[in-house]
Structures are given as C-alpha cells and as structure tokens.
Amino acid sequence: MIYMVSFFMVGLVLGLVAVASNPSPYYAALGLVVAAGAGCWVIVGLGSSFLSLVLFLIYLGGMLVVFAYSAALTAEPYPEAWGSWSVVGYVVAYMVGVVTWYVVEGGVEEDGVVGLAGLEGYVVRGDWVGVSLMYSWGGWMLFVGGWVLLLTLFVVFELSRGHYSGSLRALE
C-alpha cells in the first residue's frame, strides 16, 4: 500500500510537470487528468475515501470535462506536445528542480502513510464524519459556499454577456 501511494504521489508531481511545461492546452488538460487521477489514489491511500470520491466525481467528472471541452475549442492546427523541444526543455528543467529539492531536503520520511494500517477495514472513515459536520455546526460555511456559487453564476453571466458583438466572432 505504501509503495502504491508513493507511486501515485510521484504521478501527481509528474502530472503537474506535464501541465506546467507549457504544451498546448489540449495536452495540458491530459496532464491535469493524470494528476487528478493520481491525486485520487493518494487521498484514498491516506484514508479519506469520501474526499477522494468528491475529487473523482466533481473534479474529474465535472470541471475537467469543461476544461477539455474548452481546450478542444481552442485547438491549434499544430499543437505542441511533450516531443517539441521547448516543452522538453521545460520538462527537463522542472524535473531537475524537483530532484534537486529532494536532494537538498535530504530525502523524505515515510511516516505519512503508515499510520492508517489500523483504519483499513472500517466502512465509515473519519472524513465522512468531518464532511457531514457541514450540515450541522458548519452550516454557515455551507451557506457561504452556496452564496459563492450563486455569485459565480451572476459573474459568469455578466462576463459572457454578448449583446453588442456576436458570440463566436473569432470564427466568422
């Protein structure tokens, strides 16, 4: 289990390297999908199954679909992936940076993952309890979250209002 979680942690970092190395948005979204999948595994390996499920369903299922759709709309005729030289340069530089930091830090400890051996086998993990607090004591937090979502709806409507210029003017 420890090795698996460690593997997916490396996957998270590699996914972010893939996003940050400036490929075309089309491929950067792919890198983000990899990073989000690895993040799900890391969280579930650390013992928070509900939060992992939220990440999987909301983030991968909702937001990344929208991002992939937007990326498909802005597709370039000659997209750059991780084979083009500038992107490779970024990837190498970022990897060297991460490895240097690892070496400077003098390696890392493993104690983050061993503590949950006792937790395996329980159906209800602690994070279910934590999240359900949002409906009792954390009610105002829930209210603020809902308020912000409503606000965002107004913001998006205001921003993407197109009364004077036709939508998709770039395509005409």
Next chain:
Amino acid sequence: MTLVHFSFCSAFTLGLTGLALHRAHLLSALLCLEGVMLSMYVGLSSWPTQISLFSFSLVPMLMLTFSACEAGTGLALMVATTRTHGTDNLHNLNLLQC
C-alpha cells in the same frame, strides 16, 4: 518533511511556476491554476489524516467549491477575452502596457 508533504509542495510550486512562466494561452494559465488548486486539495485532505483531526475534512470540500468558482470565472473571462481580442493568446493582452 514527509513524502506527501514533499509531493504536494513540489506539485504546487510546479503549478505556480508554470503559471508564472506561461506566455502562450490563457487556457494554459487557467489549467496551471487548476493544477495548483488540485495540489492544494491533496494537501488539505491529507493534513487531517496525519493528525486525525477529521472535523477538518470539510475544508477541502469548500476549497473545491471555491476553485470551481474560480475556474468558472476564468473560463468566462476567456470567453470575454476571445470576444474582445479575437484570440486567447496572452501576447495579445497588450493594450494597457506602460
């Protein structure tokens, strides 16, 4: 520094560096921002498991809500930019330079 701490820290730093160095597309910058928020989510949801403070678990949920709001606003801004500037290329955002 534990492994999970190191990995989400380096993921965050990578995302922020990518956001700072990205000069091509607005969408790439927004994707970097999403990556930053993803690493924050991993960090926030692994912190309570380290010290068994499970009432903290609602914080990553709320953070995901806020990052969804940010992503929505960012995409709406991308739509607005494409309408006014004709493209989402960040080089074209040069009307206000000193």
Next chain:
Amino acid sequence: MNPIALSMILSSLALGTILTVSSNHWFLAWMGLEINTLAIIPLMAQNHHPRAVEASTKYFLTQAAASALLLFSALNNAWFTGEWSIMNLTNSISCTTMTIAICMKLGLAPFHFWLPEVLQGLNLTTGLILSTWQKLAPMAILYQISPSMNTSLLLLIGLTSTLIGGWGGLNQTQLRKILAFSSIAHLGWMASILPIMPQLMILNLIIYLIMTSTLFLTLKTISSTKISTLATSWPKTPTTTALTLLTLLSLGGLPPLSGFMPKWLILQELTNQNTPILATMLALSALLSLFFYLRLSYSITLTSSPNTSNSPLTWRHNSKQPTTLLSLMLISSFFLLPISPLMMS
C-alpha cells in the same frame, strides 16, 4: 448592469472583506479574499470594452495566484506547527511566502506590475473601489501577522515600493496610472513602518484611503483621465478644482495638510529606532512622488487663471454627480493634522 446582479455583487464585495477582517482561521480569510476577487471582476468588465476585459483578466490571474499562495503558506504552516489561527504564523518559510502573497495582492513592489495596467483599464468608480476597499482585507491580514514577519524583508519591500512608486509615475500622462504608482508608494510607506509600529500603519492606511478617494471622486466629478484634459476643469467646477491643488499637496505629504501626519510620524519612529539611512531614503523617495503631484497640480490649477471660457461646451454644466461624499473627503484630507496629538496620547 442589472440591479439585482449589481446588488448581489456589491453585497458580496462587502461580505468578502468583512469575512476576511473578522476571521480567525486562515481558511475563512482565504474565502473572504476569493469572494472579493470574484465579486469585483464583473464590475471591472462591466462595459465589455477590450481594455476593461483585459484588465479584469490580468487582475483575476494575479489575485488567484496570490490567494493560492496565501492558502499554501497557511497549509505549510499547519503542516509544520499544526496551527490554523492567523495570529500563530510561526514557521519562517511560511512567513516569507505569506509576505510575498500579500504583497502580490496589494501590488507592492516587486510584485506591482499588474496594478498600473489594471487600474488603467477601469472606470473611475471601479478604480476607487479597487484602490480603497480592496486594500482593506489584505491589509487586515498583514496587520494581524505583523509580529511574526521578517523585518528586513518588509523594510526592503517598503523601500523598493516607495522608490518604484515615485520613479514609475514620473513619465506618465494617464491619471489612473499615476494614481496606481502613488498607491504603490503609499503602500510602501505602510510596509516599511509595519514591523516597527503597526498602529502607524493603520493611521497611514486611513489617511491614504481618505486622500485617494478624494482624488478619485474629484476626477470623477470633472470626468478627466488624462493630464491634458485637466486644464479644462476650471469652467466645470471651480471650487473643487482649486481644492484639488491642496489634495495633491496632501498626497505629496506637505506640512499643514493631513497627508503630512503619517509621513512625519513614520519618519520620527524610524529615527527613534536607529534607522536614519532608511528614514532618509524614504523621505527622499517622497520627493519623487511629490514631483508628479506638483506636475498634476501645475496643469490643473496653475496654468490657467480663473476666467470665463470661450468654449460654449464646458461652461458650468450642472453636475449630475452627488458631491456630498467628495466634500466630506476633501475636508478630511486637509484638516486632519491638528488631531495628531490626540492620536499620540
């Protein structure tokens, strides 16, 4: 804008700042900052002009990155110390990244590049909100974490900001850019007194808010955004124009006006703390700012005597804009100096 949407947005703007100012937990403070950022963006882009949209995009990217960095610093601090309260920011790396995040939010040098560009793209009302109300929440956080912050880093940021705020404004002809650089310079003064005497930072912030809103409201009244249109403000509102001279000198920090009070007290405190070189450099950098304030006042009041205008177009339109707030702000940006003994006690 639709009144329902406008009321929603304005109340969220209020909610964000109040949430940040009154919170004890880093996450709530972050939530407030996010609400602030989200709420002001439709106000910035309300006329859908390319410049406005560009300004709101730049503002969004900077603020989102800065608040992500803020939450990251708080999370790092929690990983090392197990503490989420704002007062207990003890880890040194987290303190440094937090300083950087808040400086980026406020637009302090060397993270100031977005501020002149963003302010240039807005109309004057939104610019007023951006340079006054939006500063409150980060300033409140800065005030709360000031005991644990790195003194020399803050002093360096403050000095750089005053110098860059002075130098950057020298070659500008656009009033909003000049105001942005003036804001950078004033925030630099606040940052340099913050690790030594945070109360003076609050005083400086209040005086800065009063003076900046005076100038923005004046410019809104005479509806002018360039130096070249300033000289025609005599026929519009003679009294306000004459008093703008005093507002500008107050922003520059000249003695009988209230802008002198924070600068005086800050310089005195810095000298008391045995940092005469820093105090001298701050005082000299105020001269750079004073140069462009004087140039503004030269073109607004000193180039043309009060006379009747030959042009029929701008002769004393009845101004539709409410001026009650402007008059209050004008009075308080001139006459606050005599209350400084009251504050010292």
